[in-house]
Amino acid sequence: MTFGAASLAGPALAGGVAQGVGAAGAVVVAEVLIWMAVPVALGLPRASAGREAVGGGFAAGVRFVLGNPALARATFTSVSCCVAQGVLTACVPLLGERVLGGAARGAVLLSCAAGAGLVANAVPARLVVAPDAVIRWGAVVQAAGLALAATAGRPAVLVGAALLIGAGEGPQLTALFAVRHRESPDRLRGQIFTTGASVKITGFAVGAAIAGPLAARSLPGALLLAAGVAAVACLRRSGWV
Template sequence: MSYPRNVLPVKKRYALSWYLTGALTARTGDEMSGPALLLAAYALTGSAARASVLLAAATVAAAVGGPVLGVLLDRAERPDRLLAAALALHALGLAAVLLTLDRLPFPLTLLLAVLSGLPGPALSAGWTARMPLTTSRAAALDAMTFDAASLAGPSLAALVTRLSSAQAAVVTAVTLICTAIPAALRLPGRGAGGSEPAAPRRPESATASGVSGSAVSAPVGEGPLRVRVLAGARYVLARPALAAVTAGSVVSSVGQGVLTACVPLLGERVLGGAADGALLPALAAGSALVANAVHARRAPGADPVRVMCAGALSQAAGAALAVAAGAADTADTAAVTLVLASALVIGAGEGPQLAGLFAVRHRETPERLRGQVFTTGASAKITGFALGAAGGGALGTWSLTGALLTAATLQLAAARVTAGRA
């Protein structure tokens, strides 16, 4: 008699193993695709500006595609199939970008990059929305797939590029994303009895009470996407602390985009090759993980606004170290040490800064508006990063030192804006 009671938990644990396997594979491919595409565009076109614009096009599209994909997944009868289709379209778009690079007019390749980026959020928010179990342990395991992918993706891109070519790195990223499609199809579908909702739908309205001039009222998860986005944006603007940290995070994201565009140039000038520059984001990601662990253990009650300001200042210091490394006449040991140290210092700021941002959002936002506020803030950050990457590539081609100084200045400005001082 005990067997039937155990069938569902066993099935859920089995589905969770498929979920985690697919999530890690897909997210590693996604984290790998960014630097791989950047390196491939730089290798084929010889232009850092074009390479960064290409990356920015795909990134901006993800800011638009994320909320839309979330609505479609919520309403789909078979969200598992929609998720698998989104993965396939994302992989197909990346392959099309690679095939057309330096073969077709660059504007057409940019258009393909935009189209490939639209279903890209399926690898992050789409997977999380289909998590079979909603326990704290399952959520922690899901978060670990992000951390592992952010470390493995750029490192794998650099390794494949070094052993073969940047084009092969893009192909490898596409293969990893496609490999996750069977796992997506094995996730429980709606009404299959094998999954729990990642976020239970609340009957209360998502009215932005207390927001001047706001009369938006729609149940959470219902209503037009435009209504939900506007409700979140109005609430952010009405809360001074929330508006300050959101604006500061966007300015910081612009600076991070500028730094990312400089990665191939730094690798070529200091590390011996553009491909080696892809190791810098992986090093920064590892530093961010360690910094967050230390912060959570040593200073869990610290003021999150001050933590965010310190994170931005740390990134400014890291950019300054990169300036010193990039200004070296030769790629000597001192320059290599400086550029590696810059990645570590930048990551040490990025990790706590993001944790502080989440803490302020949770503190300042009522539960009924939390989804809208987080979505609004994330979209703004993605857009800021894309703008920084687009401008950073052109600026870096003209002057690497100028681009890195711009990134440092933006981080200093982010610290001031975060603290509420424009």
């Protein structure tokens, strides 16, 4: 919930500051927020594990994820969706410029997605849906939202696409945590969560890097690529690929 709230507020803040004082001002605000977090981070309890245990723990986490079919499938799906999310993030300024009337306004799309994800998280909890199914259908919903964004020519349609993407992304993340808790032994749970997060961040960065030059040539093409990546993740998760 706190992650969702931050994801909701961050892009809106960035867009507002960039609109008012420019992109450099938004970067300064981001830096100030990071420095505000440093004292809190330094106050966190320190782990008692040695350096060797930390390095070996990462390798153990990778081996366990690869050897556990449920974890491997969930990780593959979530990482693929992170690649798609990286593509979307790189396309957001162009979407704002072409559809919303300003590049800075594109950041609002990320806030819309985060808000939808926050609200949508309540649905699987009420319906008691299996987390594996939520991960699969989360990829389907994100693929549909990205495909809609690729064809959006009006602000209302684009905002609807962002809401659809968030509705798939939010519950998928929560379901991923549930699968990790269910499948991970206590002694490796920390390493498995760290391993999964590291790979997802890498996937996001790869998606953003690919999208930059591609979106400059064809914005719809970049978004359709992201939709295809999310769709393939769903197929792989279902065992069809």
